[in-house]
Amino acid sequence: MLFRYFRYDPIHCGFIVDRKAPKEARRSTLRFLALSIGMGLVLFGIYALFLPEYDEVVLQEYNTVAKASWTELKNEIRELDDRITMLEREDDDHYRVLLNMEKLPASIRRGGSGGRTESDWTNQSDLPIIKRGYQDVKVLWNRVRMGNQSYVELKDKIEEKEGMLASRPALQPLDNRQITRFHGLYGMRMHPVYRDWRFHHGLDLTARPGTPVYATGEGLVTVAKYSGGYGQVVFVNHGYGFETRYAHLSKIKVAEGQKVKRGELLGLVGNTGTSTGPHLHYEVLFKDEWVNPIHFMYRDLSQSDFNEIIREAKK
Amino acid sequence: MDKNLYKYNKRTLRFEKAGIPWDRILFRVLGFSGIAFGTFFGLAYLKSRYFGSEESVRLRKENEAIAYHRTRLQAELTEIRGAVQNLSKEEENLYKTVYFTDRNDQGPAAPTVNPDDLDRYEFHDLADRTLIRLGSLFDRASGNNSFFGNFFWPGKEDHLELRHLPVLPPVKGFEVKQVACGFGMQINPFNKKPYKHSGIDVLAEHGTAVLAAGNGVIRSITVDGAPGGAGTSVLIDHGDGYQTKYSRLEHVLVRTGQKVAKGLIIADIGLSGSSIAPHLHFEILRNGKHVDPALVLVENLSEADLVVLQSVGQSPKQALD
Structure with missing residues (x-):
C-alpha cells in the first residue's frame, strides 16, 4: 500500500x-x-x-522430463505383464495339464481379435513410444480377456469332471459293520451252485438278510426286477461308461428310471436267484466289460465318513 | 512550491517531513520491469508458438501428446490392474475346486519332519555304511600314498551302491510344484472324504517320460486298462529293502527282470487306473511298507525345493488318484 x-x-x-x-x-x-x-x-x-533457438532448448528439456516420466508407465506395464504371465503359466502348465486340455498358444493369448475396436486406438500419435504404449496396453487387454475366456472353459471342464467324479462308483455298497464276510474273490472260481469253474464277475459281501444296499455312485436305475440268475437285481447306469449291478436282493427299494445319488438306498440284502446264502453280489462294468469292484470300493473310508455319505444321500 | 514531501503522522497529529519515497520508487520499478518482461515473454511465446522453428513445433507437439496419452494410458492400466486382480481371484477359486482346499499363500510351511522319521525309514543306513567304507578306504589310501590323501576319489563300486537308492524324482523335467498331492491322509476325489494316499501324485502332461528313481531290477509289470486301481504299473526292486512303484502309466518300455539304471526312461505317463488327470502315482516301499517319497527324493533338488516337497503332504489336498 x-x-x-x-x-x-x-x-x-x-x-x-x-x-x-x-x-x-x-x-x-x-x-x-x-x-x-x-x-x-x-x-x-x-x-x-x-538467441533465435532458445525456445527449442527449453522445449527439449521439457521433452526429456516427459519421456522420463513415461518410464513409470512402462514399469507399470511390465509389472502387469509379469502378473499376467504368471497366471497364464499356471493356466497352461497346471490347470490345462490337470484337465488334459490343449494349451493356449501365446499368439492366441496376445493377438485375440474383438473387444476394443481399432478406431479407438487409431486416434494416437505417431510418436513411437506412445504407439508402443498403446500396443502394449492392447496386448495386455487381449491377454486378460483370453485369460477370462480360458477360465470359463476350465470351469466348464471342471464342472463336467466333478459330475464324472460324483457318478463314478466309489463306495462300498454295504456298511462295513454289517458285513459278516468279505469275499474278495474276483476271477475264476468253483461255482458253489453249478459246481464248475466259472469266471466270477463280481464280489460277494455276506450280510444278514435285510441289510441295506447303497448305490455306489450317482446314476440312473436301468433295471430293477427279478431275473433267473441274479434274483432280485438292480442295475445302475452311472454314465461315462460305468454300470454297477446289485444282485440277490430280498427287496428292491427303487424303480426303473429313477435317479439315485451315491449312498442312496437301493434295496435289501437277500438270497434270491442262484445263491447259497444271503449276500450281496456286486459287479462293476466299464464299457460293458466287467472290472474288479475292489478298485471302486475305497474300503479305507472311515465309518463316520461312510455314515455322512449315507446321511447326505437321504436329503 | 516546497519540494519537500510530507507525511501525516496520525499519532502526533502533525505533518512530518518524509524522506525518500521508497514505496513510490519500488512501485514504479516493479511496474516498469513487470510490463517490460511481460511484453518480452509474451512476444517470445508468440514467436515460438506461431513463428517457431520446425524443431520447436515438433517438440511442443510431442510434449503435449505425451502428457495427453500418458493420462489416457494410465487410466487404461488402472482398469487392467483391476481386471488382473479379478483374474487372480478366479484362479484362486479354480484352485479351490480342483484341490478341495485353499491355496496356502504364505508359502510352504516349515516342514514338521522329525529327523527320527528319516531313521525310521532307514534311509541313511546305506549312505552311512558307504561313508564308513569310504572313510576306511581313504585312511588306507592316504597311509600308502600322499596323493590319495589330497586327491581322493571314491571307487567306482561305491558310486554304484549309492546309485541304487531311489532318490531321483521319477519324472522328466521334474519341478516340485508338479507334486499335486503328497503322502498321507489326503482327500478322495470321488467321495471327497479323507483317505490314505500311499504315494505322491506328480502332475505332468500325458506322455511325459517316467524315469527309474535309482538303479534296480524290474520286479513286475502290470498292464491294466481297467478304469480302477493302480492301472498300468511298474515295480522296481532297488535292493536293500527298497522298492519303487510307478502307476497310472500309458506305455511300459521295459521288461520284467531287466536291469535299469537310474534315470532310464521306463514308461510314459497316462491316464490308466483310477486316474482323473494325467499324472504319475509314485510310491516308495521300504521292506514292503509305504514310506513318504518326499523324505527320500533328493537328487537335483535344492534346499528350498525339499522344503516345498515335504510340506505338500502336510495339508490334505484332493488327490489325482
Missing part, C-alpha cells in the same frame, strides 16, 4: 495531497507504459537477434 504524501502549499498556507493534475497524470502514465513496453520490445529484439 502506498503512503499518502503531502506537500506544503505556501499560497494556501497549508498541506495539500501530493497528486498530479488529471491531465498530467494521464500523460505521465502513458509515458510510463510506452517506456516499459518499449523496454520489453528492446529485450525481445535482442533475444530474437542473438
Whole structure:
C-alpha cells in the first residue's frame, strides 16, 4: 500500500495531497507504459537477434522430463505383464495339464481379435513410444480377456469332471459293520451252485438278510426286477461308461428310471436267484466289460465318513 | 512550491517531513520491469508458438501428446490392474475346486519332519555304511600314498551302491510344484472324504517320460486298462529293502527282470487306473511298507525345493488318484 504524501502549499498556507493534475497524470502514465513496453520490445529484439533457438532448448528439456516420466508407465506395464504371465503359466502348465486340455498358444493369448475396436486406438500419435504404449496396453487387454475366456472353459471342464467324479462308483455298497464276510474273490472260481469253474464277475459281501444296499455312485436305475440268475437285481447306469449291478436282493427299494445319488438306498440284502446264502453280489462294468469292484470300493473310508455319505444321500 | 514531501503522522497529529519515497520508487520499478518482461515473454511465446522453428513445433507437439496419452494410458492400466486382480481371484477359486482346499499363500510351511522319521525309514543306513567304507578306504589310501590323501576319489563300486537308492524324482523335467498331492491322509476325489494316499501324485502332461528313481531290477509289470486301481504299473526292486512303484502309466518300455539304471526312461505317463488327470502315482516301499517319497527324493533338488516337497503332504489336498 502506498503512503499518502503531502506537500506544503505556501499560497494556501497549508498541506495539500501530493497528486498530479488529471491531465498530467494521464500523460505521465502513458509515458510510463510506452517506456516499459518499449523496454520489453528492446529485450525481445535482442533475444530474437542473438538467441533465435532458445525456445527449442527449453522445449527439449521439457521433452526429456516427459519421456522420463513415461518410464513409470512402462514399469507399470511390465509389472502387469509379469502378473499376467504368471497366471497364464499356471493356466497352461497346471490347470490345462490337470484337465488334459490343449494349451493356449501365446499368439492366441496376445493377438485375440474383438473387444476394443481399432478406431479407438487409431486416434494416437505417431510418436513411437506412445504407439508402443498403446500396443502394449492392447496386448495386455487381449491377454486378460483370453485369460477370462480360458477360465470359463476350465470351469466348464471342471464342472463336467466333478459330475464324472460324483457318478463314478466309489463306495462300498454295504456298511462295513454289517458285513459278516468279505469275499474278495474276483476271477475264476468253483461255482458253489453249478459246481464248475466259472469266471466270477463280481464280489460277494455276506450280510444278514435285510441289510441295506447303497448305490455306489450317482446314476440312473436301468433295471430293477427279478431275473433267473441274479434274483432280485438292480442295475445302475452311472454314465461315462460305468454300470454297477446289485444282485440277490430280498427287496428292491427303487424303480426303473429313477435317479439315485451315491449312498442312496437301493434295496435289501437277500438270497434270491442262484445263491447259497444271503449276500450281496456286486459287479462293476466299464464299457460293458466287467472290472474288479475292489478298485471302486475305497474300503479305507472311515465309518463316520461312510455314515455322512449315507446321511447326505437321504436329503 | 516546497519540494519537500510530507507525511501525516496520525499519532502526533502533525505533518512530518518524509524522506525518500521508497514505496513510490519500488512501485514504479516493479511496474516498469513487470510490463517490460511481460511484453518480452509474451512476444517470445508468440514467436515460438506461431513463428517457431520446425524443431520447436515438433517438440511442443510431442510434449503435449505425451502428457495427453500418458493420462489416457494410465487410466487404461488402472482398469487392467483391476481386471488382473479379478483374474487372480478366479484362479484362486479354480484352485479351490480342483484341490478341495485353499491355496496356502504364505508359502510352504516349515516342514514338521522329525529327523527320527528319516531313521525310521532307514534311509541313511546305506549312505552311512558307504561313508564308513569310504572313510576306511581313504585312511588306507592316504597311509600308502600322499596323493590319495589330497586327491581322493571314491571307487567306482561305491558310486554304484549309492546309485541304487531311489532318490531321483521319477519324472522328466521334474519341478516340485508338479507334486499335486503328497503322502498321507489326503482327500478322495470321488467321495471327497479323507483317505490314505500311499504315494505322491506328480502332475505332468500325458506322455511325459517316467524315469527309474535309482538303479534296480524290474520286479513286475502290470498292464491294466481297467478304469480302477493302480492301472498300468511298474515295480522296481532297488535292493536293500527298497522298492519303487510307478502307476497310472500309458506305455511300459521295459521288461520284467531287466536291469535299469537310474534315470532310464521306463514308461510314459497316462491316464490308466483310477486316474482323473494325467499324472504319475509314485510310491516308495521300504521292506514292503509305504514310506513318504518326499523324505527320500533328493537328487537335483535344492534346499528350498525339499522344503516345498515335504510340506505338500502336510495339508490334505484332493488327490489325482
